[in-house]
Amino acid sequence: MADPSSYRPRPGEIPDSPGVYRFRDEHRRVIYVGKAKSLRQRLSSYFQDLSGLHPRTATMVTTAASVEWTVVSTEVEALQLEYSWIKEYDPRFNVKYRDDKSYPSLAVTMNEEFPRVQVLRGAKRRGVRYFGPYAHAWAIRETVDLLLRVFPVRTCSAGVFKRAQAIGRPCLLGYIDKCAAPCTGRISPEDHRALAEEFCDFMAGRTGTYLRRLEQEMGEAAEALEYERAGRLRDDIEALRRAMEKSAVVLADATDADLIALAEDELEAAVQIFHVRGGRVRGQRGWVTDRVADVTAGELVESALQQLYGEESGESVPREVLVPALPQPPEPVADWLTERRGSRVSLRVPQRGDKRDLMTTVARNAQQALTLHKTKRASDLTTRSRALEEIAEHLGLDSAPLRVECFDISHLQGDDVVASMVVFEDGLARKSEYRRFQIKSFAGQDDVRAMHEVVSRRFRRYLRERERTGEWAVEEGGEEAADVRVGPTEEDGRPRRFAYPPQLVVVDGGQPQVAAARRAMDELGVDDVAVCGLAKRLEEVWLPGEDDPVILPRTSEGLYLLQRVRDEAHRFAIRYQRGKRSQSIRKGPLDAIPGLGETRKKALLKHFGSVKRLRAATVEEISEVPGIGRRTAETVAAALAGQAQAAPAVNTATGEIVED
Structure with missing residues (x-):
């Protein structure tokens, strides 16, 4: 635990101007990123008496070993740089919202020659128009099914499209007029793209103009005695109206706005967002986050806006963004949103009328989401903290093990021997830090020997990473580095490698495996990392050199966390071993x-x-x-x-x- 006074900047060194600052730990990993209108005032607030800081803020400044800053011209630039660094470094002490579910969106692939309409989840891709997200995929498909009558855009996969091109015959949707069949040349690429753009315009809320145009064409067809065409246009209008009726009108026509509401307690905060386009709710999504510091509602709103619009295209930013509390100051955020959209964006708190009523509904949804999350989550921040404290107490550690690594060995009767390393930080899985090992020095059912090799390789890599200059690393003896993802030296906190030591190593096994792990670290001179083993049979915790195990109560949160870590390492090892086995079986x-x-x-x-x-x-x-x-x-x-x-x-x- 570092003393903040040991790395506190001298008076006068910090400039009194806007900027972004980064706290780093002793391994040069970025653990917190923040911005400030005045760097001098903001950074000085971190170096006061620890008793006056929020507990998580106090933990952050004592975990950090240095602080650095970058001066920018305006607060808008500071906001942009802060978002970029949070995405780049993924600092553990920053507010990070997690989706409470994977929401589907309606996507139109405008980056293809023949745009395709489909339902997508996950990260957004460049050149694709997105609408939503929606609560349910079936709701999107019902709407698309109605709209395809009027906008028969391609919905088939690339394989189906190429097969139809090859045989010169469209699929079923082409025969029932729910696809313009560009695969057979029934419509030109230009006309099909125009059809897709009309589909996007309708989904974006520009419905009134299109409906009036169809009604006018229907009247003209009837006057010209083209009754069949007039009948088709009438059915098209009815289909569009049915699609519009699926989302109720909540605000005045042509209102485009996003409403963001918060529900929070001392430990966590939930965010709910309603996307209103053309006066109708087009989508809904929600996030939850740990309150890692004493942040205000305005700061939570600012983080939500950064995550919501940071990677979105400019056209996804509406004209109005309604929030429960304004960031302080609100002008840089409003200017940033205006820059993203390309035209003025109103960022405000609704005070009265329909928008205030709808904001109340969004807030009620946020409160329900937070309640549901609390009941589902097995280990909230308080529980995780208690679990780490119990582990430290029972194992005789000086402080709670914030980073725990667990190793497990897997093989099939001595063949394809592999090992896994999983990482938990603050009681949560850090999957980007997981590693897999191939045991190459021997074959057979010797878990103790395999454990010694794996722990040796892991900490030999750690010692090498502390001194390396950026070259690619290979294990001694010419072993292929299948268990690493290395790259340039990470002086800026980016690499995800073996450079960061754990406070506790957990091995899946009893006395022999624990002794092997301890011996491997002693041979390398690593004496500041604790070791324990968790035996499956009686869930006993073994320590090096002890004849009797440590027995944690069955209701202990610490034992529950150790079990989760052990089971995750076992799952990861089994998955890797099965993959290796299936590869060897397939080879001929x-x-x-x-x-x-x-x-x-x-x-x-x-x-x-x-x-x-x-x-x-x-x-x-x-x-x-x-x-x-x-x-x-x-x-x-x-x-x-x-x-x-x-x-x-x-x-x-x-x-x-x-x-x-």
């Missing part, structure tokens, strides 16, 4: 031949029926297979002949290998 004699792809392998096996017959064939016979040339045939024949010579001869009567 033809897989080792260079230049022989799946198509040619299938052609050879289809022609000869088996590898045995293929091995007995001549080069001329192999060349007769469609797609196999003379040179490839020679390569196949030579490779199979070499494999046959390398394989030992076996006495079929006794099963023994025959020596030469």
